[in-house]
Amino acid sequence: RKEVEQDPGPFNVPEGATVAFxxxxxxxxxxxxxxxxxxxxxxxxxxxxxxxxxxxDGRFTAQLNRASQYISLLIRDSKLSDSATYLCVVKSTYKxxxxxxxxxxxxx
Amino acid sequence: xxxxxxxxTHLIKTRGQQVTLRCSSQSGHNTVSxxxxxxxxxxxxxxxxxxxxxxxxxxFPPRFSxxxxxxxxxxLNVNALELDDSALYLCASSSGGGDQPQHFGDGTxxxxx
Numbered sequence: 001r002k003e004v005e006q007d008p009g010p011f012n013v014p015e016g017a018t019v020a021f022x023x024x025x026x027x028x029x030x031x032x033x034x035x036x037x038x039x040x041x042x043x044x045x046x047x048x049x050x051x052x053x054x055x056x057d058g059r060f061t062a063q064l065n066r067a068s069q070y071i072s073l074l075i076r077d078s079k080l081s082d083s084a085t086y087l088c089v090v091k092s093t094y095k096x097x098x099x100x101x102x103x104x105x106x107x108x
Numbered sequence: 109x110x111x112x113x114x115x116x117t118h119l120i121k122t123r124g125q126q127v128t129l130r131c132s133s134q135s136g137h138n139t140v141s142x143x144x145x146x147x148x149x150x151x152x153x154x155x156x157x158x159x160x161x162x163x164x165x166x167x168f169p170p171r172f173s174x175x176x177x178x179x180x181x182x183x184l185n186v187n188a189l190e191l192d193d194s195a196l197y198l199c200a201s202s203s204g205g206g207d208q209p210q211h212f213g214d215g216t217x218x219x220x221x
Contacts, residue, residue, distance in 0.1 A: 004150075034209050043198055043212040044151065087150055094164035096141065096200075096210055098150035 001026055004090050006099035014107050017078050021102045023071045023088030032091035033064050035073050037084045038101065044087055047073075078106045112137075112201050112213035120219045121189050129184045129216045131199030140182040141210060142174060143198040151198055157182055194220045 006023045013019045025033075033050040048055065050062040050071050061074040071088055085101040113132045121127050133140050139158045143151035153166035157176035171187040180201070186193060196217050200210035 032209075041196075043214050046209045046211065049209055094156050094158075095153055095166070097153065098143075100148075100150045 002099075003027060003097045004088055004099040006088050006102050008100055008102060010103040010105050012105045012107055013078055015078055015080060017106075018074065018076050019078055019104065020075075021073045021086055021088075021104075023073075023099050025069050025071070025088075025090045025097075027090070027092045028066075028069060030090045030092045033071050034089040034091075035060075035062055035071075036087040036089055036098075038087055039084050044098075047086070075104075078104075080106050080108060082106050112199060112211055114197075114199050114213035114216050116216060117214065118217045118219075120221060122221050123189055123191060125189050126185065126187045127189060127218065129186075129197050129199075129218075131182045131184070131201075131213055133180045133182070133199075133201035134211050137201035137203050137211070138180050139202045140176055140180065141200045141202075142182070142184045143200065144168075144193075145196040145198055145215075147195075154184065189220050191220050194218060 004025050035047040036044040037047045038044045048057050048062050050064045052064045054063045059076045063072045083106045085103050087101045088099040090097050112134050115130045141156040142154040145151040154168050156164040160176045173185045176182045196215045198215045200212045202208045202210045
Protein backbone atom coordinates (compact mmCIF):
# COMPACT_ATOMS: atom_id res chain seq x y z
CA ARG A 1 0.00 0.00 0.00
CA LYS A 2 1.32 3.44 -0.92
CA GLU A 3 1.93 5.87 1.92
CA VAL A 4 -0.17 8.56 0.23
CA GLU A 5 -2.82 7.65 -2.34
CA GLN A 6 -4.72 9.84 -4.75
CA ASP A 7 -7.03 9.18 -7.68
CA PRO A 8 -4.90 10.21 -10.69
CA GLY A 9 -7.95 11.38 -12.67
CA PRO A 10 -8.21 13.20 -14.98
CA PHE A 11 -11.22 15.04 -13.69
CA ASN A 12 -12.78 16.93 -16.60
CA VAL A 13 -15.26 19.53 -15.35
CA PRO A 14 -17.02 22.52 -16.95
CA GLU A 15 -16.21 26.05 -15.87
CA GLY A 16 -18.18 27.00 -12.78
CA ALA A 17 -18.45 23.45 -11.48
CA THR A 18 -17.54 22.32 -7.98
CA VAL A 19 -14.99 19.52 -7.79
CA ALA A 20 -13.59 17.56 -4.85
CA PHE A 21 -10.43 15.51 -4.49
CA UNK A 22 -9.60 13.06 -1.75
CA UNK A 23 -6.31 11.69 -0.56
CA UNK A 24 -5.65 8.91 1.96
CA UNK A 25 -2.51 8.32 4.00
CA UNK A 26 -1.28 5.26 5.85
CA UNK A 27 0.84 6.64 8.72
CA UNK A 28 -1.41 7.61 11.61
CA UNK A 29 1.52 9.49 13.21
CA UNK A 30 1.67 11.98 10.32
CA UNK A 31 1.92 15.53 11.57
CA UNK A 32 1.27 18.04 8.82
CA UNK A 33 -0.71 18.06 5.63
CA UNK A 34 -0.67 20.23 2.52
CA UNK A 35 -2.10 20.60 -0.95
CA UNK A 36 0.23 21.69 -3.73
CA UNK A 37 -0.61 22.61 -7.29
CA UNK A 38 1.70 21.66 -10.16
CA UNK A 39 1.38 22.97 -13.70
CA UNK A 40 2.81 20.96 -16.58
CA UNK A 41 6.62 20.81 -16.42
CA UNK A 42 6.76 23.33 -13.57
CA UNK A 43 7.60 23.07 -9.89
CA UNK A 44 4.93 22.33 -7.24
CA UNK A 45 3.50 25.44 -5.61
CA UNK A 46 1.89 25.49 -2.17
CA UNK A 47 -1.87 25.86 -2.41
CA UNK A 48 -2.73 25.54 1.25
CA UNK A 49 -1.97 23.81 4.51
CA UNK A 50 -4.67 21.51 5.87
CA UNK A 51 -5.99 21.56 9.43
CA UNK A 52 -8.42 19.35 11.32
CA UNK A 53 -10.73 22.30 11.82
CA UNK A 54 -10.88 22.81 8.07
CA UNK A 55 -9.65 25.88 6.29
CA UNK A 56 -10.76 27.99 3.39
CA ASP A 57 -8.93 30.25 0.98
CA GLY A 58 -11.30 31.90 -1.45
CA ARG A 59 -12.80 29.19 -3.65
CA PHE A 60 -10.66 26.47 -2.07
CA THR A 61 -11.58 24.51 1.06
CA ALA A 62 -9.37 21.85 2.64
CA GLN A 63 -10.32 19.36 5.32
CA LEU A 64 -8.43 16.78 7.35
CA ASN A 65 -10.04 13.71 8.91
CA ARG A 66 -7.45 12.13 11.21
CA ALA A 67 -9.72 9.29 12.32
CA SER A 68 -10.21 8.09 8.74
CA GLN A 69 -6.78 9.29 7.60
CA TYR A 70 -7.91 11.28 4.62
CA ILE A 71 -7.55 14.82 3.32
CA SER A 72 -9.89 16.56 0.95
CA LEU A 73 -9.77 19.59 -1.32
CA LEU A 74 -12.91 21.28 -2.63
CA ILE A 75 -12.76 23.79 -5.47
CA ARG A 76 -15.86 25.88 -6.05
CA ASP A 77 -16.71 27.85 -9.20
CA SER A 78 -13.89 26.24 -11.21
CA LYS A 79 -11.91 28.50 -13.55
CA LEU A 80 -9.97 27.52 -16.66
CA SER A 81 -6.83 28.58 -14.79
CA ASP A 82 -7.48 25.89 -12.15
CA SER A 83 -6.43 23.23 -14.68
CA ALA A 84 -3.37 21.59 -13.14
CA THR A 85 -2.26 18.56 -11.13
CA TYR A 86 -3.10 18.72 -7.42
CA LEU A 87 -0.64 16.98 -5.12
CA CYS A 88 -1.49 15.83 -1.64
CA VAL A 89 1.47 16.01 0.75
CA VAL A 90 1.82 14.40 4.17
CA LYS A 91 4.67 15.18 6.55
CA SER A 92 5.88 12.47 8.94
CA THR A 93 8.85 13.47 11.15
CA TYR A 94 11.33 14.90 8.61
CA LYS A 95 9.82 13.42 5.49
CA UNK A 96 7.36 15.06 3.10
CA UNK A 97 5.55 12.33 1.17
CA UNK A 98 3.77 13.22 -2.05
CA UNK A 99 0.87 11.49 -3.70
CA UNK A 100 1.05 10.92 -7.44
CA UNK A 101 -1.31 13.85 -8.00
CA UNK A 102 -4.82 14.30 -9.39
CA UNK A 103 -5.16 15.93 -12.80
CA UNK A 104 -7.90 18.50 -13.20
CA UNK A 105 -9.02 19.88 -16.56
CA UNK A 106 -11.55 22.70 -16.49
CA UNK A 107 -13.36 22.96 -19.81
CA UNK A 108 -14.82 26.08 -21.38
CA UNK B 109 12.58 37.81 -0.17
CA UNK B 110 14.61 35.56 -2.49
CA UNK B 111 12.96 32.28 -3.44
CA UNK B 112 14.56 28.90 -4.02
CA UNK B 113 16.86 28.86 -7.03
CA UNK B 114 18.31 25.83 -8.78
CA UNK B 115 20.99 25.39 -11.41
CA UNK B 116 21.36 24.33 -14.07
CA THR B 117 17.88 24.37 -15.62
CA HIS B 118 18.59 21.53 -18.02
CA LEU B 119 21.38 19.01 -18.28
CA ILE B 120 22.20 16.15 -20.62
CA LYS B 121 24.59 13.41 -19.51
CA THR B 122 25.49 9.91 -20.61
CA ARG B 123 25.36 6.68 -18.64
CA GLY B 124 28.17 6.26 -16.13
CA GLN B 125 28.88 9.97 -15.79
CA GLN B 126 28.55 11.99 -12.60
CA VAL B 127 26.44 15.12 -12.07
CA THR B 128 26.17 17.89 -9.48
CA LEU B 129 23.00 19.92 -9.10
CA ARG B 130 22.84 23.09 -7.01
CA CYS B 131 20.22 24.79 -4.90
CA SER B 132 20.04 28.07 -2.99
CA SER B 133 17.42 28.00 -0.29
CA GLN B 134 14.88 30.73 0.33
CA SER B 135 16.22 33.37 2.69
CA GLY B 136 15.53 32.46 6.33
CA HIS B 137 15.19 28.73 5.53
CA ASN B 138 17.67 26.32 7.12
CA THR B 139 16.33 23.01 5.80
CA VAL B 140 16.70 21.73 2.24
CA SER B 141 15.15 18.62 0.74
CA UNK B 142 15.77 17.04 -2.65
CA UNK B 143 13.22 15.18 -4.73
CA UNK B 144 13.21 13.19 -7.95
CA UNK B 145 10.11 13.46 -10.12
CA UNK B 146 9.68 11.09 -13.03
CA UNK B 147 7.11 11.85 -15.71
CA UNK B 148 3.57 11.27 -14.49
CA UNK B 149 4.63 10.66 -10.89
CA UNK B 150 4.67 12.69 -7.71
CA UNK B 151 8.02 13.89 -6.34
CA UNK B 152 9.97 11.14 -4.53
CA UNK B 153 11.94 12.18 -1.45
CA UNK B 154 15.71 11.66 -1.83
CA UNK B 155 17.07 13.25 1.37
CA UNK B 156 16.95 16.27 3.63
CA UNK B 157 19.65 18.47 5.11
CA UNK B 158 19.35 20.53 8.25
CA UNK B 159 22.22 22.70 9.47
CA UNK B 160 24.70 20.91 7.19
CA UNK B 161 23.76 17.39 8.34
CA UNK B 162 21.69 14.81 6.49
CA UNK B 163 18.73 14.16 8.80
CA UNK B 164 16.58 11.91 6.66
CA UNK B 165 16.82 9.79 3.54
CA UNK B 166 14.37 8.15 1.18
CA UNK B 167 14.75 4.92 -0.74
CA PHE B 168 17.66 5.95 -2.98
CA PRO B 169 21.03 4.18 -3.38
CA PRO B 170 24.29 5.60 -1.96
CA ARG B 171 25.33 6.94 -5.37
CA PHE B 172 22.90 9.77 -4.58
CA SER B 173 24.69 12.01 -2.10
CA UNK B 174 24.49 15.58 -0.98
CA UNK B 175 25.93 18.48 0.93
CA UNK B 176 24.64 21.53 2.70
CA UNK B 177 26.83 24.59 3.18
CA UNK B 178 26.92 27.12 6.05
CA UNK B 179 24.74 29.52 4.03
CA UNK B 180 22.18 26.64 3.75
CA UNK B 181 22.65 26.21 0.01
CA UNK B 182 22.92 22.59 -1.07
CA UNK B 183 24.23 20.22 -3.71
CA LEU B 184 22.92 16.91 -4.98
CA ASN B 185 25.54 14.59 -6.48
CA VAL B 186 24.70 11.51 -8.49
CA ASN B 187 27.43 9.08 -9.51
CA ALA B 188 27.38 6.33 -12.13
CA LEU B 189 24.33 7.76 -13.88
CA GLU B 190 21.72 5.31 -15.18
CA LEU B 191 19.02 5.83 -17.81
CA ASP B 192 16.35 5.69 -15.06
CA ASP B 193 17.91 8.74 -13.42
CA SER B 194 16.34 10.87 -16.16
CA ALA B 195 13.86 13.06 -14.26
CA LEU B 196 13.09 16.48 -12.89
CA TYR B 197 15.13 17.09 -9.72
CA LEU B 198 13.47 19.46 -7.31
CA CYS B 199 14.95 21.25 -4.35
CA ALA B 200 12.67 22.55 -1.60
CA SER B 201 13.47 24.63 1.45
CA SER B 202 11.64 25.28 4.68
CA SER B 203 12.32 26.85 8.03
CA GLY B 204 12.72 23.41 9.51
CA GLY B 205 10.35 23.27 12.39
CA GLY B 206 6.82 22.16 13.05
CA ASP B 207 4.20 22.53 10.37
CA GLN B 208 6.12 24.71 7.95
CA PRO B 209 5.44 23.94 4.28
CA GLN B 210 8.23 23.60 1.77
CA HIS B 211 8.84 25.97 -1.11
CA PHE B 212 10.23 24.60 -4.34
CA GLY B 213 12.72 25.78 -6.90
CA ASP B 214 12.05 25.49 -10.63
CA GLY B 215 13.93 22.20 -10.81
CA THR B 216 16.69 20.77 -12.96
CA UNK B 217 15.63 18.57 -15.83
CA UNK B 218 18.23 15.83 -16.21
CA UNK B 219 18.32 13.64 -19.30
CA UNK B 220 20.55 10.58 -19.50
CA UNK B 221 21.44 9.28 -22.96
